[in-house]
C-alpha cells in the first residue's frame with residue numbers, strides 16, 4: 001500500500017500540538033535557547049527559506065533528546081519599506097504585482113483588494129508562513145509569537161533606542177548613506193535589487209584651474225600629483241560649466257548630479273564640448289606648473305568628475321594614451337599639438353623594487369599592450385597600484401614627502417592639499433550599478449542631522465570582537481568574515497522616513513530602521529508569552545519595567561505597581577529572561593553575515609552584560625533548484641506549502657539537508673526526494689518486521705554489531721555537535737547498511753533464527769537518531785516498533801562505555817579474508833574445489849604488535865625495528881625473514897590512525913581459532929565447500945605451493961584450487 005505522507009504528517013502534528021510538547025517554560029533542567037532570523041512576510045516562503053528554519057529545528061529537537069529544556073520561538077518582522085511599496089503598487093492597480101499575487105502565490109481575489117493596506121499584506125503572508133512552518137513540523141513555541149508592530153514590541157524598541165542614545169551609541173551627524181532619490185530614503189542591502197550592500201569610494205578632488213574656472217579631477221592617489229604631466233578629457237563628452245557653491249567648475253553632467261546629494265549647491269550655467277577643451281593650459285593647484293588638456297577615449301563621464309589627471313610613469317592608461325597621441329593613433333589631435341606632446345616625458349615619483357625607471361612602461365611591455373582600449377590595462381593598473389601601495393616609496397620629485405612610504409603618505413598629502421583650499425572630497429558608490437527595489441539608481445547622499453548607530457566607535461567594535469572571539473561560530477571558517485565586517489563598518493543610518501515600525505522615541509518624524517529594530521528581539525521572546533496572554537499590557541510597560549526585567553534595576557514593588565502587575569508576576573517575567581538568556585544558538589543565512597548577524601552581536605554587547613552575550617552563530621548557504629539559483633524570474637520557485645502537500649514534510653526536510661554541509665549551497669531536486677522517500681519507506685517496513693525487542697544473542701557477530709552500533713552513535717553525535725548534518729544523515733540512513741549486510745550474512749550462514757532482537761535494537765537506534773531530521777515518519781516508525789511514548793520525547797541514544805575492540809578486529813579479519821577469496825576467484829576465474837588458509841606463526845603476531853606500538857609512538861624506521869626485534873628472544877626469527885618487517889610496517893602505515901589504535905587495544909588475536917570457528921560457515925554458504933585452516937608452523941600442513949610462509953597477522957595466506 002502506498003504510504004500517505006500527508007496523513008502521517010497530520011497525525012503526529014496534532015499529537016504534538018495536543019500534548020503541548022514544544023511549549024517551553026523554565027524548569028530544573030539545563031536550557032538551550034535556539035533562535036532563527038524571523039521572516040519578513042511579503043511573500044509565502046519557498047523551499048529555499050526552509051533550509052535555515054529546518055536546521056534550527058533539527059538543532060532544537062536534537063538538544064531536547066539530549067535532555068535540554070529547549071526554547072525555539074518565532075516572530076514576524078513587519079518593519080520596513082518593501083511591504084509599503086507593495087501596497088502602493090496595489091493602490092495603483094499594478095497589473096504585474098496583482099497577477100503575481102493571483103497566480104504565483106494563489107492569494108484569493110477578495111484578499112488582494114485588502115492589500116491597499118500594507119498591514120493586511122503582512123498579516124496575510126504572516127499566517128501563510130506560520131501555517132507552512134507548522135506543516136514542516138517545526139517545534140516552535142507559538143505562545144511567544146509576535147510581530148514588530150504590536151504596541152508592546154514598540155515599547156521595547158523605544159527602550160532599546162533610549163539605552164543606546166544614553167550610551168552615546170546613537171549619534172546625530174552628517175554621514176554618507178546609500179540613497180534612493182525616488183523614495184527619498186536611505187537604502188541598505190535589503191532595499192536593493194539583488195540584495196547588494198551599497199559601498200562607497202572616497203575620491204580626493206584636486207582643483208586645477210584656467211583663470212577663474214576650476215578644472216577638478218577626482219583621484220584615489222593624491223600623492224601622484226607630483227607626477228602629473230597633463231590632464232585628460234574625453235572629446236566625445238558634453239561637459240557642463242556649473243556653479244558649485246561659490247565656484248565655477250567644469251565637470252560631467254553625472255558628476256553635477258552626484259554632487260547635489262553631497263550637499264553642494266549646483267547651478268548649471270552652460271554646456272561645453274570636450275573637444276573645445278583640448279590644448280588648453282591649466283594651472284597646478286600647488287605649484288607654478290602648467291599642464292595641457294589632452295583627449296583620451298578611456299575617460300568616462302560616470303566616474304569622478306569626468307576629467308582625469310595624467311601620471312604616465314605610474315598609470316598605464318595615461319602612459320598608453322600619451323603614446324597613442326605621439327604615434328598618431330589618436331586622430332583628433334592637430335599636428336602642432338602632437339609635436340608638443342612628443343616632448344612630454346613621464347615623471348617618476350615612486351621607487352619600488354622590481355620596477356624600472358618607468359613602472360607603466362615595464363608592465364605595458366610585458367603584457368603586450370598597444371592601445372588605450374586594451375582591457376589588459378585594467379590588470380596593469382591593479383598590479384602597479386597594489387605593488388606601489390604596499391612596497392613603494394616617494395622619491396625626490398615629491399618634495400617634502402620624499403622617502404615616505406606610499407602606504408602611509410596618502411593621508412598626509414591629502415591633508416597638505418586640503419590646507420591650500422584646492423581640494424575637496426567626493427563620494428561615489430563603489431558598485432556603480434546598485435539599484436533600489438523601486439528600480440531607481442542609487443547614489444551616495446550626505447545626510448545632515450540624521451540618526452546614526454555609531455558602528456565606527458572603536459571601543460564598541462572592540463567589545464564586539466571580544467564576543468566573536470569567545471563565541472562558537474559554525475562553520476568556524478566564517479569567523480574571519482565577521483572580523484572583516486567589523487573592520488570596515490562605519491556609522492549606519494538607523495532612522496527612515498517611511499515604512500512600518502516604531503517611531504524614534506525622541507524624534508517622531510523618523511521611524512526606526514528595520515535592521516536596527518531586529519537585533520536584540522530574542523530577549524523579547526522571554527516576555528512575549530505574558531504579553532500575548534494579557535498578563536501585562538503594553539501601556540504599562542515603561543523603561544523602568546524593562547530595566548528591571550533585563551538588568552534587575554529598581555525596586556520590584558514600585559515597578560510592579562507601575563506595571564499594574566503583582567510583584568510575583570514581575571519576578572516571574574524577570575526569571576523567564578534570566579533562565580533563557582543568553583541565546584545559545586542563532587541560525588541565519590550567509591547573506592546576513594555583513595549586516596544582521598554582526599549588528600546582533602554589536603547591540604548585544606552594547607546593551608547586555610557579558611553573561612548575556614550570545615553563545616553561538618550558525619550560518620548556512622542557500623538552496624539551488626536543479627543546480628540553479630531559485631528566483632521569480634527563472635520561474636523555479638516552489639512554495640514550501642505546495643512542496644509539503646506534494647512530497648510530505650520529512651522528504652523535503654531531508655532533501656534540503658542531505659546534499660550539503662552548512663556553508664555549501666544545497667541542491668534540491670526531484671530525484672533526491674524520491675530516493676529519500678524510498679529509503680524512509682523501507683525503514684518503516686523494517687520497523688514493522690522487527691518490532692520484537694527480544695533477546696540478543698552472544699555470538700561473535702552479535703557482539704561485533706553492537707560495537708559497531710555504538711561507534712555509529714558516537715560518530716553521529718560527534719557530527720551533530722558540529723552541526724555537520726549532512727554527515728549525520730548519511731551515517732544514519734546509509735552508513736550502517738554494509739555492517740547490517742555483513743551481520744545478516746554471518747547469521748544466515750549459521751542458520752540462526754534468533755536475530756530479531758539485534759535487528760530491533762539497530763533499527764530503534766537509527767529511528768531515534770533520525771527523529772530530529774524526519775520527525776513525523778520517525779514517530780510513525782517508533783510506534784510501529786511497539787513503543788507507546790513518542791520518539792521526540794525519548795533520549796538520544798548513548799554509545800556503550802566500552803566497545804569490544806577485539807570483536808571489531810575479529811570481524812574485520814573475517815570480512816577481509818572473504819574479500820580476498822572473492823577477488824582471487826574473480827581474477828583467476830577458478831570455481832574453487834579447495835580453499836586453504838594459513839595463519840601466521842606466533843612470533844609474527846608478537847613482532848606485529850611490537851611494530852604497531854612503535855608506529856603509534858612515532859617510530860617508522862625499518863632498520864631500527866629489525867635491530868630491536870632480533871635482540872628479543874620471542875621475535876628473533878625476524879633475522880630469517882627481514883622482509884616481513886618491511887611488509888608489516890607498510891601494512892600498518894597504510895591504515896588510518898584510529899584503526900591502528902583499535903588494533904593496539906584489541907591486542908593479539910587468535911586468528912587460527914577465529915577463522916576455523918567462524919569462517920567455515922561463510923565459505924560453505926558462498927562456495928559449498930569445506931574450509932581447511934593450517935597454522936604456518938604446522939608440520940602436517942598441505943602446502944604444495946609453499947604459501948604458508950607468506951602469512952602475516954591480519955593477512956593470512958590463501959590457497960585456492
Ligand SMILES: [Zn+2]
Pocket residue numbers: 180181182183436437438439440
Ligand atoms: Zn527606491
